[in-house]
Amino acid sequence: MYKPLTTVLLLATVFFSCAPKQEKTHSADPKIDKLKLPDDFTAEHLYSPGDNGQGSWVAMTFDPKGRLIVSDQFGYLYRVQLPAIGDSSKLRTEPLYIGGDTSSRVTMGYAQGLLWAFNSLYVMVNHNSDEHFEKSSGLYRLQDTDGDDQFDKVTLLKELKGEGEHGPHSIVLSPDGHSLYVIAGNFTRIPEMNRYRSAPTDSIDNLLPIIKDPGGHDKIVNAHGGWIAKVDSTGTDWELISSGYRNAFDMAFNEAGELFTYDSDMEWDFGMPWYRPTRICHVTSGSEFGWRPGTAKWDPAYPDNLPGILNIGQGSPTNVVSGKNARFPEKYRKAIFAFDWSFGIIYAVHLEPDGGTYKAKAEEFLSGSALPLTDGVIGPDGAMYFLTGGRRLESDLYRIYYKNNTPNKTDLDAPVLTDAQKTRRALEAYHGKINTTALDAAWPHLRGEDRYVRFAARICVEGQPIETWQQRALAETDPVTVITLGIALARKGTADAKDRLLHRLTGLNFSKLNDAQQIDALRAIELAITRLGMPDSAQKVMLNAYLSPLYPAKTNALNRELSKLLVYLDAPEAVSKTMTLLASAKDDPEERKTATASEDLIMRNPRYGLDIAAMLAKIPPMQQTWYATVLSTAASGWTEQDREKYFKWFYNAFSYKGGRSFVGFIDYARKSALALVPKDEFSKFNSLSGDSLVSKGRVNLTQYQQPKGPGRRWKLEEAVRVIDSGLSHRDFERGKAIFNVVLCSSCHSMAGEGGTSGPDLTQLGTRFSTKDMLESIIDPNKTVSDQYGAMVFTLKDGTSVLGRLVNEDDDNYYISQNPFAPQTLRELEKDKVLSTKASKVSVMLPGLINSLSPEELKDLVAYLKGGGNPKDTIFAPMLVF
Secondary structure, rough: OOOEOOOOOOHHHHHHHHHHHHHOOOOOOOHOOOEOOOEEEEEEEEEEEHHHHOOOOOEEEEEEOEEEEEEOOOOOEEEEEOOOOOOOOOOOOEEEOOOHHHOOOOOOEEEEEEEEEEOOOEEEEOOOOOOOOOOOOEEEEEOOOOOOOOEEEEEEEEEEOOOOOEEEEEEEEEEOOOOOOEEEEOOOOOOOEEEEEEOOOOOOOOOOOOOOOOOOOOHHHHOOOOOEEEEOOOOEEEEEEEEEOOOOEEEOOOOOOOOOEEEOOHHOOOOOOOOEEEEEEEEEOOOOOOOOOOOHHHOOOOOOOOOEEEEOOOEEEEEEEEEOOOOOOOOHHOOOEEEEEOOOOOEEEEEEEOEEEEEEEEEEEOOOOOOOOEEEEEOOOOOOEEEEEOOOOOOOEEEEOOOOOOOOOOOOOOOOOOOOHHHHHHHHHOOOOOOOOHHHHHHHHHOOOOOHHHHHHHHHHHHHHHHOOOOHHHHHHHHHHHHHHHHHHHHHOOHHHHHHHHHHOOOOOOHOOOOHHHHHHHHHHHHHHHHHHOHHHHHHHHHHHHHHHHOOOOOOOHHHHHHHHHOOOHHHHHHHHHHHHHHHHOHHHHHHHHHHHHHHHHHHHHHHHHHHHHHHHOOOHHHHHHHHHHHOOOOOOHHHHHHHHHHHHHHOOOOOOOOHHHHHHHHHHHHHHHHHOHHHHHHHHHHHHOHHHHHOOOOOOOOOOOOOOOOOOOOOOHHHHHHHHOOOOOHHHHHHHHHHOOOHHHHOOOOOOEOOOOOOOOOOHHHHHHHHHHHHHHHOOOOHHHHHHOOOEEEEOEEEEEEEEEEOOOOOOOOEEEOOOOOOEEEEEEEEEEEEEOOOOOOOOOOOOOOOHHHHHHHHHHHHOOOOOOOOOOOOOOOOO
């Protein structure tokens, strides 16, 4: 619960006199001190590759000899000999020289996925061929054919079109050990495959006006999204399993052989009605998860895609690993561990069978501020090994074990499948195959109550030749079967079936359907339009006659679908009804949780947390934004009064704080609507809709010149030498730009401008030495001021809350978590808190200056020393005689 302060309180004020008793932990390594783990678990910091010039490690696997093989994101593969638990000897590393090439060039690396299987090392290269590394993205197999413990044979199994952080990613072994599974992000084109559980498509399948990401992210996005494929050991047989992800990075099988992944969000979409948080997805055969560019993303409620089984909130998913082989307590051995790079959290996802799928609950297993998690595996010793790094950040290797790491005394119980799971699996056996018995096997389940069983049955039908089932489908009378087959016919049927299909769908008694079935029915109509073509005039009349009386409906979800359909169909009164809803719509509390569920993450990583903080300070009205977007393509049906109200809505909308693309989305919709007004009224409505506010509302750092670099991993001694070599005649504007671009201004103010959650830096140069300033930037964790420190509250349910303790009473702690709204406090009930401790980690990230060249570093330090004053002598131009 949040409430405003009744008295003026400064965020920097912490009442330690009334602070709770704090935990005290000590370690010889400060990198361990920052970690939070469950009781009886031990964490060890094993190695820092960056300290040894080995880059930033992002992928790992164990070989049969118990050695770790790792990859630098932008460099070599390395083999690592690990000391056993309790052994104080040092870890040993060696670069892997492929084919005996010991030159300095990279012969294999740039991997985001590694797997040892079939007496081979499989490498998922993520890279465009260049002078640094000649190999391009794809799946490679490395073999040692002469037994000298070095790889001498490299085979490209399949080239993949895609690279970068949304390119090809990880590789895992199937539960039966007979095949591989690979996963790729949404910038990776699906290659030609031998079979498809469900054939992918680039069809958008959404009548909402298409607005791609205004920041340019969606320019190269493939409409089918990220994907998962099954591959044989030789790489000759490929089968598409699932698609429609944004950028799921890794996956894992649980003890029942069911596959799970952790899909990413698009943080720039915060506050938009099409935003979807990071989520755990149950990857079933032929599944589709609805990622599409910009506004075109599918609602998780749509029946032609599957929802996540757990919405987690904001973050950057990386690794997923099963705990089944860990020497951990049973609940963790049954868990799937999901890694979040942005906020430094490993979630233990606990699964419970639920119909054809699972219920899931996330426990915060490990966390630490400034902990960019990349990859993790369970070692042959039963310990968990994980990496941090990526994006050339400081990289580390850790190990976690339970108590004395003794072997498990008992095996996990054999998993028990629900009846619905058994039925789903039986139907999935038909996927991707033509089988004469498939239709009869699937047909009874097209009307089933379980969504996952219905989905599997429909995919089974769609995989059979259309001539074997189209007429049978059109003759169906059961309402749920009609809807399910209506979706199948829209996706796979022929154009001559459109009229009969629309008649079947508009013949349904809508009032007899439950809420989910009503959404399904509307979605079937939408798909009939997107796949089979725009309705002719008679069909439009029929559809409008059926849909118009239903609008407005009783729920926001139904109104979203009806508004989209009716405005697209140019239905009478569609504009006036939607305008009425625009003026009064309120967001559903449950739907709003997708925007507000991550307030606990704000202080864990300012680079990402501040976006959340800004939005929570003034959250956009998501349902109203939907209506405004729908109406942006309405050419007719407007009254002068409605049009004025509509464009005034945009004026007010620019005051809200969404993700970085919020203003761009709103402005694009505004401009689309302006293109439809009479030319002689354009100037009026352009001004009325807030054209003058657009640039002020954008969260856009591109107004500042970006650092040109080349950057480096700055060390204190080197940085001090650079500054001490001379700091005069500096460039004020470049110093100010860098101050903003490297996010100093997000938390700190300078000359009256900037954030307030950190100290004002205007007088910094008059109070601190160059070395002091640089040390605080390069190693912000060395000294964390009580005045600006945070508290970690560990809750009894296993989660934790990070925030500034501002006050407390007998029942509650009052903490501030949002630097953009410091007066807004969260009440934390004391009886839910297990323990508290002062955070030893600064909310400021290390390495923020690593993108800067020496000259750019000089300009930043000059800006700090000069207190943001362009007239300071440090910026005086060089005199020329």
